[in-house]
Amino acid sequence: MSVGIRHDDLRRRNRAMVIAAVRRAGQPSRTEIAATTGLSHSTISAISSDLIGEGILAEGKPSEAGALKRGRPQVGLGLNAEAATVMTAVLSLNFLSVAVIDYAGQVISEEQRRLDTLTMSRDALIGECVAIVRRRLEDPDIDVRSVARVALAIQGITDTDARAMLWSPITPQTDIAFADILEAEFGIPATVENDCNMMAVALRWRDPERYRDDFIAILLSHGIGMGLVLKGELFTGTHSSGGEFGHMIHRPGGALCRCGRRGCVEAYAGNYAIWRNARQLSEDTEPVADVSDAQMRALAATARQTDGPEREAYRRAGEALGYGLGSLFALIDPAPVAMVGVSAAAFDLIEPALREAIAQTAGGQHSKSISFDTEPNELPLIREGCAMRALTFVDQEIFAPGMQAKAGSGENVA
Amino acid sequence: MSVGIRHDDLRRRNRAMVIAAVRRAGQPSRTEIAATTGLSHSTISAISSDLIGEGILAEGKPSEAGALKRGRPQVGLGLNAEAATVMTAVLSLNFLSVAVIDYAGQVISEEQRRLDTLTMSRDALIGECVAIVRRRLEDPDIDVRSVARVALAIQGITDTDARAMLWSPITPQTDIAFADILEAEFGIPATVENDCNMMAVALRWRDPERYRDDFIAILLSHGIGMGLVLKGELFTGTHSSGGEFGHMIHRPGGALCRCGRRGCVEAYAGNYAIWRNARQLSEDTEPVADVSDAQMRALAATARQTDGPEREAYRRAGEALGYGLGSLFALIDPAPVAMVGVSAAAFDLIEPALREAIAQTAGGQHSKSISFDTEPNELPLIREGCAMRALTFVDQEIFAPGMQAKAGSGENVA
DNA sequence: CTATTTTTTTTGAGGCTCGAAAAAATAGAG
DNA sequence: CTCTATTTTTTCGAGCCTCAAAAAAAATAG
CATH class of the missing domain: 1.10.10.10 (Winged helix-like DNA-binding domain superfamily/Winged helix DNA-binding domain)
Known part of the structure; x- marks a missing residue:
């Protein structure tokens, strides 16, 4: 109790x-x-x-x-912007970006970097993350002592305690306790967050009118992710970041998914799946590692022009998303949805089949009232959410301390 | 905020x-x-x-x-058992049962009644509920003024405010604001609860060791229902009682469900679906209104004896439940499951296919750690949960009042 | 320059929880 | 049967916290 x-x-x-x-x-x-x-x-x-x-x-x-x-x-x-600073880091496929943000939310230092996450060793991956953080901390504009918190957003599954990445599609490595690593290295409290959850956090800050107590953020990218806010709280699984919407089962025994299983929503709606279907390859075809955003945009353009396999691929993606959302809505009731990521720019191709599918499900009762919004660029959202999350942590833990910790906060205050 | x-x-x-x-x-x-x-x-x-x-x-x-x-x-x-009393009412298919319970949780008066819920008019249904409550209140053992709360559990969907039944499989009537009706009639605060949610509440009181913070109660009956406890809280939808596990989509466009849609989990695992499959009827066959518990037990017995269509029907039920649970576990992570209801007694026939299916899903990673418990009789559980819910309400609202309400509580105290 | 209005601070009262000390209630030892 | 050790429960004073009301502050309108 x-x-x-x-x-x-x-x-x-x-x-x-x-x-x-x-x-x-x-x-x-x-x-x-x-x-x-x-x-x-x-x-x-x-x-x-x-x-x-x-x-x-x-x-x-x-x-x-x-x-x-x-x-x-x-x-x-x-x-007071000078009360403290926080650091955000976003690790996604082949890309790492870090920013230092003041207490009022303004970026004061940042760095971005390309890497080959899929082939890097565990040590190299950790090393890159530590190094980029170190470089930012060495920026003469930054007072190291003022940095009160690091939040690292990762594409993939994290644990409930926000201490570790458990699994990620961007690397073969698993179970990396980034929070412990960063804390040991820099002595700054750190958390590891799921990228889609951070998207949801950011949406809430950006547009509290629309995204208030209950809404869904869906990432339509190489994989399919979800951030879910219910009753005003970020919804996570009991052991992990949870909300693996992309791996709900759309068709038992169906198309091969990147996760190795079959019939997941992602195996129809992820970029690689749309690509695979547009090429009319078999559903058993091993998913490709990456499809560039430019390629996806070209695909969407073709689909809009001619009624060929490309259009059909988007239709199938819509169907999978629609049935998935329908099952989700059976559990949580319908809510506003934000579609984020490169394929959100092709939502016009996806929406008809999606709505048709959703109408076949329990969520379909209120089909008309379900509204979709699109945002093609996920990275700024993730960064923004990460920043707000880190700042909120500082608000709660440092400046409204449980017991002691007064000393620490005093030091950080300029 | x-x-x-x-x-x-x-x-x-x-x-x-x-x-x-x-x-x-x-x-x-x-x-x-x-x-x-x-x-x-x-x-x-x-x-x-x-x-x-x-x-x-x-x-x-x-x-x-x-x-x-x-x-x-x-x-x-x-x-103090005499501090107050509460009333529970359980309305299920063709059955209505009411009990008065003292503050310590002991039943002091009860009544059960068969009715034909499927064909009754709206007024008749409401009338029966009001009448049975009235009769209990007129019981000489009961001090009407001590009754502080009525909780009515209904098979079906209720609203988040616990004021009304929105839809139920036991009657063609919809949107009955039972809480308002009972409050107007008797002047006693009332709530309307979902039956499966009450099962979950009861399990938590019965066995807090096993059913603590995260668990799932699934009703395997004519329909398929679910009560879900996450992070120690009853999980409900945002507008309704939610958790309509039975109407997650198992196979898009698949078997005809009682709800009129196709491919729901229930359309494979509900009693009527098992019955339909055991009879080797088409998946398009209109669901029968009711299959008696005795018939289901006979079906299970046959399935255990011979490897015929009966056994296959249970296999398919297990498959649907397994994929459904797999999708659910993708969202919330695996948790202990209690299977409740007449088909829980046939869980031996269901489990192999269920586990096989779950292993094909994202939830399957921890397949071994998912444990199932069975309880063939749902009614006592629902009643018990209802009682605890009503008592908890009294605890919180009457005896630890927000502002005033002191007067009311004073009166109720013997 | 005065009256009015709105925001912010000050002040005193009433409550709540806490730690320490006191009181209460028992078992065991002699 | 008395005394001591032990454990539970109550009492008491101190320290905070919030609140309502009054006072102070800071501007505008006339």
Whole structure:
């Protein structure tokens, strides 16, 4: 059972709530914070005064508001950009990118790098990650001591504790405890996140109107991934990052999937599957390692022009996605969907078959109300989500500490 | 965002925690409660003294412990059976059953009744439910004013607010707001729950060792239902009771399901589907309305004796369940499973094909670690879960009130 | 320059939890 | 039968926290 609430937890939680309110609203006044948190003005006044004293929040310039109202003008509270920094790293197929971000969310240093993830040794892969982080930390613009958290997003399956990559399509290596490795190397708390989960986090920050409490982010790329937010919380499996939508079974014993099994949704809707079908190859054909984005765009263009095997390939992808979503909707009820990745740009080719399939399923009852949005570029989303995740960690753990850790936070504050 | 914690919430939550600890442990001493809740002895002493004063808890007889230890003997705290009562109602195919249960969980009055749910009018169905509740309330053993909550479990889909039955296989009627109806009629707060969810709740109370934070209860009956507990919480859809495992798609365009669609898991594994396959009827054959438990048992007996169409029917059921579970495990990771209902008694016929199918899916990685338990009789489970749910409501809302409601609770206390 | 309006801070009261100490209740030893 | 050791439970004072109300601050309108 959940543990009792101690008296000191109260302040801790309410501090965290104030920080969260400021991060969400940007430059809210104390009065606005009181309204959104439901706490009294006196409490907000006390807490924000503490936070300003600790260098976590800072009062904004009064001119910004420019409100022409009568009465004492509101003074906006913002996050003190110098309170801390976080680091994000995104590891995807043949690509590694790292950024340092200040407490207010601005990028202050970044680096990107191509590598051959599929053939690299375990040590080389880990080495590259450690090295790129080290180089950023050595950037003269960066105060190493201010870096409070590293978040690494990986295409593939991570564990629930966000400590390790368990399996990934981008490398034959498995079970790499990146979090432990980075912490040991740099002494900075680290987590390992699933890329699609970070997409979902980012969507929520980008468009909280549309992506609020329940929505689905689906990555249509070489593989098929999913990030799921239910009841306002990121949904993960019980042991792993979970949400392996791409490996739900579409047709028992069907097309060969990259994972070695048969009939997965991905084996019909992943880039390699669309490619395979467009080439009219057998469903037993071993999936190719990579299809470039340019090739996929060319494929989509052909499909739009002529009613040939290319169009049929997209139709089958839509069907698999539709039945998969239908089964998913049987479990969680329909929700807004964001289609992300290169094949999202070909969603016009996918949607008709997808909707037709979904109408055949339990989710189809509300078929019309299911809305799709597309975003062809996944990388910025993943990076953004990663940044927000890391910053949120800092908010909660460093600046609203459970017990001690006050010392550490004090040091990090400029 | 979630709202700030007010100062008075603290006591309220900790009261609720103490009540929950007592309900879980049965007769814990104050010291034990302090240990499980993490609160200090002084706090527990203060809260339990309040609760005893309010007639919610009662000190147990010191003899019961019989501890031969030195020192002041622990005095067990138990729930005061007379503090309140709740009512459970279970509406399933052709069957309605109601019970009144005291605050400690003992049944004090009950009634069961056969009806023809499939052909009854809307008014008749509602009327029967209201009438059976009324008769129990008129039982001289029952103090009407003590009844604090009614929980109605229904086979079918309910809404997230637990106010209404949206759809059910047991009746052609839809969207019946039972909660509103019962509240208007009797002035007692009511909720409408999904039967399989209640099974899951009951399993958790019955065997918290095995069914703790993550597990699945699957009803193998005329239809296929599921109750899912994830991270210690009952999992429901975003709009409805959700978890319609039986209507995940096993084979696109496949066998005709009772829901009118094709290829659902249920269309292979529901009683009517097993029956249809055992009879070697076409997959397009309209599902029969009901197959008696006796008929199903006979079918299973035949399947065990001869390798004929009956055995094949169970094999196909296992295959559908296996692929369905595999897809589910792709989303939530594997967890212990309880198979409940008449076909759970035939699980020996189902299991081999089920395991074989699951091994073909993403969930199959941990195929060995997936364990199945069977319970052929669903009704007692549903009733038990319903009772615990209603009692938990009373615990939280009446005896650890948010704001006011103190008056109401005072009245109910004997 | 004063009255009005709105935001923010201050102040005092009331609650809550906690640790330490005291009280209560028993078993075992002599 | 008394005394001591032991364990559980209650009591008490200290320290925080939140809240409502009042006061202060800072601007506009007239």
